Amino acid sequence: MKLTSKGRYAVMALVDLARFDNINPVSLRDISLRQGxxxxxxxxxxxxxxxxxxxxxxxxxxxGYVLNRKAKDIKLTNIFDAVDEKVKTVQCKKESKKGxxxxxxxCLTHNLWDELENHINNFFKEKSLxxxxxxxxxxxx
Amino acid sequence: MKLTSKGRYAVMALVDLARFDNINPVSLRDISLRQGxxxxxxxxxxxxxxxxxxxxxxxxxxxGYVLNRKAKDIKLTNIFDAVDEKVKTVQCKKESKKGxxxxxxxCLTHNLWDELENHINNFFKEKSLxxxxxxxxxxxx
DNA sequence: TATAAACCTGACTAAAATAGTCAAGTATCA
DNA sequence: TGATACTTGACTATTTTAGTCAGGTTTATA
Numbered sequence: 001m002k003l004t005s006k007g008r009y010a011v012m013a014l015v016d017l018a019r020f021d022n023i024n025p026v027s028l029r030d031i032s033l034r035q036g037x038x039x040x041x042x043x044x045x046x047x048x049x050x051x052x053x054x055x056x057x058x059x060x061x062x063x064g065y066v067l068n069r070k071a072k073d074i075k076l077t078n079i080f081d082a083v084d085e086k087v088k089t090v091q092c093k094k095e096s097k098k099g100x101x102x103x104x105x106x107c108l109t110h111n112l113w114d115e116l117e118n119h120i121n122n123f124f125k126e127k128s129l130x131x132x133x134x135x136x137x138x139x140x141x
Numbered sequence: 142m143k144l145t146s147k148g149r150y151a152v153m154a155l156v157d158l159a160r161f162d163n164i165n166p167v168s169l170r171d172i173s174l175r176q177g178x179x180x181x182x183x184x185x186x187x188x189x190x191x192x193x194x195x196x197x198x199x200x201x202x203x204x205g206y207v208l209n210r211k212a213k214d215i216k217l218t219n220i221f222d223a224v225d226e227k228v229k230t231v232q233c234k235k236e237s238k239k240g241x242x243x244x245x246x247x248c249l250t251h252n253l254w255d256e257l258e259n260h261i262n263n264f265f266k267e268k269s270l271x272x273x274x275x276x277x278x279x280x281x282x
Numbered sequence: 283t284a285t286a287a288a289c290c291t292g293a294c295t296a297a298a299a300t301a302g303t304c305a306a307g308t309a310t311c312a
Numbered sequence: 313t314g315a316t317a318c319t320t321g322a323c324t325a326t327t328t329t330a331g332t333c334a335g336g337t338t339t340a341t342a
Contacts, residue, residue, distance in 0.1 A: 002229035015249045060310030061316045088143035108156045119264045136249050201339030202287050
């Protein structure tokens, strides 16, 4: 059970962006350098973020990206959703809800995995980008 | 971010075992048939569970496995630990705690991943095998 | 004591997912 | 008109997962 680096990078990049986007758009090149993430990979990630309207792009020289909403209105769940980072505990979700592949005896633990998914997703729904930026500036020396 | 089937199967198998082990040891063959998990794979999993003293084996004809402790003393975290199902959010754990690969600016989000790990692990520490068995018998029609 | 049931171990592998790289653009500002 | 920066899609090496397979050993019971 692990987080993919795509999800992790997306959050890191957005925290970085949120800290610097007060005045000008932030270029991916800057984020790449500051966060040590490959530029090509960042482009892939921001393409998804843009499609989900989490960021806006500004083209041309001095261009870059800006947040499309207030930091406090961007939750982790929005970010993970955008880059396809999902919490998956069981395969049997798509099937009929009761049956679990037809055999009702099979999923003794189905309830458990649902609870677990909810538990994790709740965490993601509560945390906003603003929380992360604040938390970070407070920890600053 | 997903649960591996090894972790999932381990829990499923142990819930099954916990329900049937009152009198006789439960054979993997029975669990395999009831839960639809390959016998070979179950053996792999139970080998790990036995090493961590979660179950005991009984050899010979009529042999099988029994729980090594009370169901309420077996937590999900013990099971996942036994089969190497770990919650991993970042790679930078093994390095020096502060540095995060040396660059202190890098991990703007380090705190977050720690929180997330704790959040998930707390869930695993609270849930016991007994909870699952109870939950299941209550849902029974 | 033979034998079958069941445990035990380790090596092997196909398939899927991940974590990127690479190439070839297009748009816009200075 | 050139430099900067976004945009897109295809491609690939590596790693992980989810098992299978083969060849044992142990022990209850007939």
